[in-house]
Amino acid sequence: MLAPSDTPVRRALVIGYGSPIRGDDAIGPLVAERLERDGVPAGVTILARHILTADLVPDICAADLVIFIDATPDGEPGEIHCRPLAADPTTIAPMAHALDPRELLAWAAALYDHHPPAYLVSTPGHSFAFAHFGLSEPVAGAVEALAARVRGLIAEPPGIDGQPVVSNAFGDGSMTS
Amino acid sequence: MSRTITIEPVTRIEGHARITLQLDDAGKVSDARFHLTQFRGFEKFCEGRPYREMPALTARTCGICPVSHLLASNKACDDLLSVGIPATAERLRRVMNLAQLVQSHALSFFHLSSPDLLLGWDSDPASRNIFGVMQGHPQLARDGIRLRQIGQQIIEMLGGKKIHPTWVVPGGVNEPLTAEKRDAMLALLPEGLEIAKESYAFFKTLVPKFHQEARHFGDLQTLFLSLITPEGDLEHYDGLIRITDAHGHILEDMVPPSEYQRLIGEAVEDFSYMKFPYYKPLGYPRGIYRVGPLARLNNAESCGTPYADVALAEFRTLQESGPISSSFHYHYARLVEIIFALEMMKRLLKDPQILDHRVRARARSNQNEGIGVAEAPRGTLIHHYRIDDEGLLTWMNLIIATGHNNLAMNASIRQVAEAYVDGANVQEGMLNRVEAVIRCYDPCLSCASHAFGQMPLQVDVADPTGRILATVRRG
Numbered sequence: 305m306l307a308p309s310d311t312p313v314r315r316a317l318v319i320g321y322g323s324p325i326r327g328d329d330a331i332g333p334l335v336a337e338r339l340e341r342d343g344v345p346a347g348v349t350i351l352a353r354h355i356l357t358a359d360l361v362p363d364i365c366a367a368d369l370v371i372f373i374d375a376t377p378d379g380e381p382g383e384i385h386c387r388p389l390a391a392d393p394t395t396i397a398p399m400a401h402a403l404d405p406r407e408l409l410a411w412a413a414a415l416y417d418h419h420p421p422a423y424l425v426s427t428p429g430h431s432f433a434f435a436h437f438g439l440s441e442p443v444a445g446a447v448e449a450l451a452a453r454v455r456g457l458i459a460e461p462p463g464i465d466g467q468p469v470v471s472n473a474f475g476d477g478s479m480t481s
Numbered sequence: 482m483s484r485t486i487t488i489e490p491v492t493r494i495e496g497h498a499r500i501t502l503q504l505d506d507a508g509k510v511s512d513a514r515f516h517l518t519q520f521r522g523f524e525k526f527c528e529g530r531p532y533r534e535m536p537a538l539t540a541r542t543c544g545i546c547p548v549s550h551l552l553a554s555n556k557a558c559d560d561l562l563s564v565g566i567p568a569t570a571e572r573l574r575r576v577m578n579l580a581q582l583v584q585s586h587a588l589s590f591f592h593l594s595s596p597d598l599l600l601g602w603d604s605d606p607a608s609r610n611i612f613g614v615m616q617g618h619p620q621l622a623r624d625g626i627r628l629r630q631i632g633q634q635i636i637e638m639l640g641g642k643k644i645h646p647t648w649v650v651p652g653g654v655n656e657p658l659t660a661e662k663r664d665a666m667l668a669l670l671p672e673g674l675e676i677a678k679e680s681y682a683f684f685k686t687l688v689p690k691f692h693q694e695a696r697h698f699g700d701l702q703t704l705f706l707s708l709i710t711p712e713g714d715l716e717h718y719d720g721l722i723r724i725t726d727a728h729g730h731i732l733e734d735m736v737p738p739s740e741y742q743r744l745i746g747e748a749v750e751d752f753s754y755m756k757f758p759y760y761k762p763l764g765y766p767r768g769i770y771r772v773g774p775l776a777r778l779n780n781a782e783s784c785g786t787p788y789a790d791v792a793l794a795e796f797r798t799l800q801e802s803g804p805i806s807s808s809f810h811y812h813y814a815r816l817v818e819i820i821f822a823l824e825m826m827k828r829l830l831k832d833p834q835i836l837d838h839r840v841r842a843r844a845r846s847n848q849n850e851g852i853g854v855a856e857a858p859r860g861t862l863i864h865h866y867r868i869d870d871e872g873l874l875t876w877m878n879l880i881i882a883t884g885h886n887n888l889a890m891n892a893s894i895r896q897v898a899e900a901y902v903d904g905a906n907v908q909e910g911m912l913n914r915v916e917a918v919i920r921c922y923d924p925c926l927s928c929a930s931h932a933f934g935q936m937p938l939q940v941d942v943a944d945p946t947g948r949i950l951a952t953v954r955r956g
Contacts, residue, residue, distance in 0.1 A: 325541045355544035358592060359584065359629035393612050414615040415623055434526055436538060 314347050316458045317367035319360065319405075321353040322375055325436055328429030328443040332373040335425075335450045342451070348458055356403045364408060365416040371454055372405045372424045375443070379428030382442035384449050386457070389422040425453050500915060501752075502898050503943055504950070510902050511945075513895035515887075515919070517755040517926050524877045532561055532846065532868050533651060539864065539879070543925055545588065548581035548636060549857035549882075550864070551649050552718065556853025557864040558651030560739075563847035569837040570653030572829050575718045576666075577639050577649070578855060579822040579829075582717060583673065584632030585858035586774070586815040586822075589923040590680075591625020594812055597917045598687060602694075603910040621683075624676045628819065631673040635826070638662045653841035660836060667830050674788070674823040681792060681816040688799070691809060695799075697900040698918045699808025699893030702727040704760055704770035706744075706885065707777040708856050711735070715781040715789075715821060717856040723780045724760060724770065729804050732760075738854035741863055745880065755926070757887045758880055769892065772860025772885040773922065774814035779804035786828065789821035808893055808921040815923075846872050857882045859923055883924040893918045 320336025322329035333352035340350045349363070356372075364370050376385065391409035403411075405424060412419035427450060430440035439447075503512035523542055527535065536554040540547035552574055559566055566574075596609045599618055608616075615622045639658070640648040648654055688695075704727070708720035722744065724733040733744060748757040748765045760768030770776075784790045796817055799805050805814075829835060846868060853864045860882030867876040897918045901911045943949050 323541055323544075325538060354541065354547065357545070357629065357633075358588070358626050359633045361626050362630055410612070411615070411626075414612060415619055415626070436530075436534070 320373040327431040375429040381430035553864040557851040560851030562844040564842040566653040570840040580635035587628035705776035713782040769888040786824035792817040
């Protein structure tokens with residue numbers, strides 16, 4: 305189902321998502337805003353969303369590459385993670401308002417027969433308590449690094465096997481830097 | 482003065498619910514309760530914050546209908562400013578509200594309820610989900626996505642894609658509409674209306690199959706509350722409150738929303754974090770009423786748009802006489818409202834005044850209390866603020882659309898359980914019907930809790946002494 309991608313990325317879709325009032329969960333939208341503010345190459349669309357919803361599916365299908373940006377609950381806050389995503393219908397959301405990115409890819413595959421290579425760029429959050437568009441210190445310090453990782457993914461098209469060809473800060477090619 | 486309020490439990494849960502069925506000595510259902518077990522606390526942690534933050538902050542109450550909170554909150558702020566907003570600003574807000582109604586109703590019908598309606602209540606739960614629908618009815622699933630996309634695109638063309646919503650502001654909107662955007666929105670509507678009409682026609686053919694469900698899925702004798710226009714027609718953004726009874730008699734009419742506290746009392750129960758609003762003159766719990774699409778259509782004399790009025794006339798034939806009483810027909814009402822919303826958006830956008838540049842009244846706060854009421858997709862949404870002379874919130878009351886339906890949801894669960902539950906022999910099909918009757922109301926449990934497929938739901942069956950005889954848990 306994964307669409308081959310052996311040519312340079314022409315249309316990339318970047319979706320930063322999370323609640324802006326739940327502390328570090330705002331990192332996705334805020335990185336999206338940073339990317340938009342700094343400017344992105346032609347053909348790159350930046351979206352900031354509270355949650356992922358099904359209306360994104362056609363936009364995902366129309367892209368050559370899709371990158372999700374989110375906070376994760378586990379790990380060292382501020383650490384940058386990047387991993388490929390595959391369609392996974394078993395992630396079907398028990399609450400239908402918010403979808404997992406892998407479920408969105410599964411919707412795309414089921415309804416439109418394909419989805420582009422997809423990645424999740426994330427950092428573990430430190431606090432998810434109420435905060436009005438505010439991040440904890442370690443996560444606030446990761447905004448630029450997350451944006452840089454997204455720019456790297458856009459600049460260097462992923463391999464046909466869906467693995468990113470960009471290396472991490474440690475140069476070991478693992479998915480976490 | 483800065484304050485820190487710690488909210489515990491911190492929830493990333495969305496709509497965890499529990500249902501308790503009480504059995505009598507004969508093993509029959511004697512009581513049923515719907516427990517909302519999550520806590521949000523918006524009314525507390527907003528205290529002490531500037532009123533101008535409220536639209537952006539309360540919009541985060543919900544991931545699926547932020548526009549409803551944005552509008553009700555800004556209307557409350559308009560009231561604090563004591564201003565009447567420019568006519569064009571009101572029209573633009575209306576367009577945004579209707580666009581959200583389209584995308585929210587599309588989610589409910591096409592993606593949340595369609596597995597039950599198309600695959601059957603007793604079908605294999607492993608495939609009774611949206612992917613099962615995609616397999617058997619892929620075009621219907623695509624249509625639902627397209628309607629959601631059209632609604633979202635219109636919202637984004639009006640409000641932008643930023644995470645800090647700044648287009649709707651106290652006093653109006655902060656930017657007039659351009660002809661280019663107006664034309665782009667108008668270009669989306671014909672396809673949307675075509676999808677809506679076809680979906681409506683398709684669902685009409687299914688309705689006769691659901692005779693039993695219509696009898697038992699919340700077929701209740703309740704009041705209906707909604708906003709209406711001064712002419713008595715369907716209204717979603719502004720208007721006046723009408724309350725009718727189960728026979729269609731009007732109990733309250735043309736009541737300004739600012740008087741909501743005269744009509745609505747708010748009870749609490751120790752088994753749920755959701756309030757139990759009721760019609761005050763009848764007391765609690767006799768004052769049970771319903772809101773949302775079913776109530777709006779029952780209360781309206783007409784929709785005021787051509788296709789929606791045809792559909793409304795057909796809706797009224799679902800029952801021999803009187804208001805449509807079964808909550809199962811919320812599904813039907815949603816489809817009628819999608820048609821209406823698309824037609825009405827076209828009418829609003831075709832009006833040349835929609836491009837007028839006067840879209841905002843500017844003022845500082847001029848009174849210490851403000852009330853904003855609008856119709857959210859799920860029903861009447863009330864924001865009520867009190868502020869001090871510095872403009873900081875001292876008190877807030879929110880009555881969320883889903884909350885109005887709390888008594889009715891509890892009564893509906895009981896009705897379904899009485900009809901389908903066989904003592905302690907709890908079957909999955911019964912569990913699904915209990916879920917399904919909740920889904921008729923399309924509840925938004927605090928923020929974003931909808932149930933389809935594997936909703937985290939627990940059903941306890943207890944004997945008269947409270948001993949748990951059986952528990953079925955999912956999710």
